Amino acid sequence: MNQFSYYRASTVKAAIDAASRSGNTRFIAGGTNLLDLMKSGVLTAETLVDINKLPLREIRQEQNRLHIGALVLNSSLAEDDIVKKQYPLLSEALLAGASPQLRNMATVGGNLLQRTRCTYFYDTTMPCNKRTPGSGCGAMDGINRMHAIFGVSDQCIAVHPSDMCVALAALDANILVAGPKGQRTIAMKDFHRLPGNTPQLDNTLGKTELITAVEIPAANFTNWHYLKVRDRASYAFALVSVAVALQVENNRIKDARIALGGVASKPWRLLQTEQLLKGQTPTADNFRKAAEKSIEGAVTRTYNAFKPAMVVNSIQTALLKSVAI
Ligand SMILES: Cc1cc2nc3c(=O)[nH]c(=O)nc-3n(C[C@H](O)[C@H](O)[C@H](O)COP(=O)(O)OP(=O)(O)OC[C@H]3O[C@@H](n4cnc5c(N)ncnc54)[C@H](O)[C@@H]3O)c2cc1C
Structure with a gap:
């Protein structure tokens, strides 16, 4: 069993400071992906920083955009009146994902950062460049029915499994991030990465950066x-x-x-x-x-x-x- 310490943060700054203190810290939100990965030995953590008490659960309409806190549940977002009326694409995508029970735990930030469902990534007896860089790729000549056909490299053909993210990409969303150096915004198109020679890196978020919100610009889609x-x-x-x-x-x-x-x-x-x-x-x-x-x-x-x-x-x-x- 891998021991880890647990810390419940009450402010964004405290969460980032806690993450900066230890090399192998992970934020935990709904836990629906992270805990599975830890239990199956795919990931380890020295410290889990629980972010569920942070004030990041608001959905609000601002001038020219919709602001969605990173801890808004997938179920709350799908059923939100503004989302259903003005961004039904997002609601449809969320409701196509997982199950009602999972959507009641899963958060927006966690959904963006969920790992691939490639079976070779989950099976620690198999080579996987995403899990263990340089070990090889079991999927390349294995059972690759679910795998990628665009943007692939000779290192990895895993796909990102999210439904929500596909709608956010079509809606040109922005990801708001806070870290030790302050805040920044990452365009959805620049958030997830192609595998190239570094398939272990899924996205452009820094190790101690926290997603605080997602914003969707207003649009006139009919x-x-x-x-x-x-x-x-x-x-x-x-x-x-x-x-x-x-x-x-x-x-x-x-x-x-x-x-x-x-x-x-x-x-x-x-x-x-x-x-x-x-x-x-x-x-x-x-x-x-x-x-x-x-x-x-x-x-x-x-x-x-x-x-x-x-x-x-x-x-x-x-x-x-x-x-x-
Ligand atoms: C059986 C099953 C079926 C599923 N089916 C689907 C499906 O069909 N479609 C789909 O889209 N998804 C599906 N999912 C995935 C599910 O949507 C994700 O597990 C969920 O969205 C993750 O959110 P979470 O809050 O539980 O994240 P967690 O498990 O808590 O965290 C996931 C990752 O995000 C990081 N993290 C979380 N929040 C933040 C933050 N604010 N800032 C920085 N890092 C953060 C964590 O450190 C961790 O690395 C399924 C999951 C399961 C278990």
């Missing part, structure tokens, strides 16, 4: 849909997911955002596909043509070769559902 394709109808991670937000005026697409889940180590924004859609009429044909562009550069392995076709079909379906054709 149509939304979150589609999650998975092995079971609920309580399963995505094979492919698609977050779509459109602004349609006079039967023309004025603005489009599309992000994919289940295909990369970060939510995968499709900027080129978005450009192709702008100015088009929202028809099945136009959606198909744009969707077909989205798989350029995909790299498949033995068991995930079905994913590019699934991506195209999923994007077209999500777009059609968003305009209810």
Whole structure:
């Protein structure tokens, strides 16, 4: 058994100071991912800093943006009146994730930082460059059905498993962070990392930095849909997911955002596909043509070769559902 000390912080500063004191400190929020990882020996901690008492549970509308505290529960966020009315894409994505019990524990900050569900990462008897840099990758020539097809490296093909993050990527969210050097904001697109030669690093957050909030800029989208394709109808991670937000005026697409889940180590924004859609009429044909562009550069392995076709079909379906054709 690995012993660790436990400290309950009551201010953001106290949490950051506690994290800075020891080399192997981890913040704990809902614990739904961290405790599993510690129990299975994937992660260790000298100190757990419990952040649940911090005043980071507020959802408030500010001028031109929605502010969401890092400790807001996934369930509270999904059911929030402002979110349901103005950002239904986010609500749909959250409700597609996990189970009601888990969503009642899981926090926004924890969801952003949840680790991959790659089985080789969880199995400590197998090589995994993300868990133990330099040990190899069991997934590369193993059972890689759930794995990435975009942004992969020869070190790692794990995917980021979050649903919420896919919607946040489409909504151009910002992550507010506090650390020993003060506060900073990280754009969602820069938050999660591609594996490259450092697959052990999932994101650009510093080791002692704390996520304090997520902010979503106001937008004028008229149509939304979150589609999650998975092995079971609920309580399963995505094979492919698609977050779509459109602004349609006079039967023309004025603005489009599309992000994919289940295909990369970060939510995968499709900027080129978005450009192709702008100015088009929202028809099945136009959606198909744009969707077909989205798989350029995909790299498949033995068991995930079905994913590019699934991506195209999923994007077209999500777009059609968003305009209810
Ligand atoms: C069986 C099961 C099924 C699931 N299915 C899905 C699914 O379909 N879709 C989906 O999206 N998710 C799914 N999840 C994942 C779930 O959403 C995450 O476990 C949850 O969001 C993590 O939040 P938490 O608050 O419990 O994080 P914790 O477990 O407390 O923490 C996770 C990580 O975040 C760090 N952390 C937490 N808060 C902060 C902060 N504010 N600042 C800095 N670091 C922080 C911790 O140190 C830790 O490293 C599933 C989980 C389980 C167990």
